Amino acid sequence: MVSLHIVIQLALIALVAGSGTTPHIREIFLGRCWAYQEVIKPQHLHSDVKNCELLWDMFVTAFSNKGPCDVTSQEYAPFMSQASQEIARNKAMFWSGTYQIAHQFAENGKRFVTLEDTLIGYIVNSVTWCGDNAGINYMYCPPWYECAEAGTAFWGSASSEFASSARGNITIVLDGSRDGKPAYSKDSYFAKFELPALRLPDVTRVNILLVHDIDKPRREMCDNGSLLSLQDDIAARGLKSTCVDDPDTVIHLMCVDDPESRECQLVHKMAHNSQQKEAILNARPKRSVVNKFDRLHRNMHPF
């Protein structure tokens, strides 16, 4: 009777949470892995051709046949080092709370390379997985916050691996108009896994791009709020930084999605006059641009 209750409860949890391991995960993994290497071949990433079957074995060994919360970053280490790539100089781009605008700007690795453009990120982006005592659990995977360490075991290691492959100037894209959350937080992946993993003196500078939703208040700017503690943390790490509020290139990109908005038309006309642009952006009319950029999120990935 008790076990029946547990079964019903588990079934309910599964129904509410909605997801176990993504079906066909092996086929997705292998298909993406080979497509990445044989078809996509991103230009700013370099490595020998990796054996995808071997990568799959290393990946699945890390989490299968154990409880979903019993995985640590150590278990993913062989997979990470086998899948690791070199990132071209000045191309690494980090992001926090800016998934969509950062990826649009990076243009699938053409302009910049994000973690999701690397083999590791590409293979498992938006895929869910976890194990149980019988192998892989296709019924239910707990949300990341329910098992603290296992929740960051994969994406924490992937983030560190990515940061340790960066060279030259690196770029980070942050959102200065988040509601109730600072643009930079000490709990972010950048603070916890990426900044500490940067290799000096191969990395020389951190370029911060602070983006604001065109119609939301500009809560934080390069010279106030959490951006100051970010710049302190970067300096404490022994690196120089620059910070730009609403770089023209990013604003233009955001306006591609919302060209009719008054401020985008004005910004377009007056892009050469930065004081006027500033005035227009501060006037802040009512249309959402960055909002829809943050709907996508990775499972088990607390950005």
Ligand SMILES: *[C@@H]1O[C@H](CO)[C@@H](O)[C@H](O)[C@H]1NC(C)=O
């Ligand atoms: C790094 O960034 C700085 C400032 O943005 C720039 O002056 C410099 O040329 C860049 N270095 C490289 C290697 O691109």
Ligand SMILES: *[C@@H]1O[C@H](CO)[C@@H](O)[C@H](O)[C@H]1NC(C)=O
């Ligand atoms: C930062 O500066 C902007 C513009 O001057 C201002 O609107 C905002 O309230 C400031 N934020 C903080 C946290 O001081």
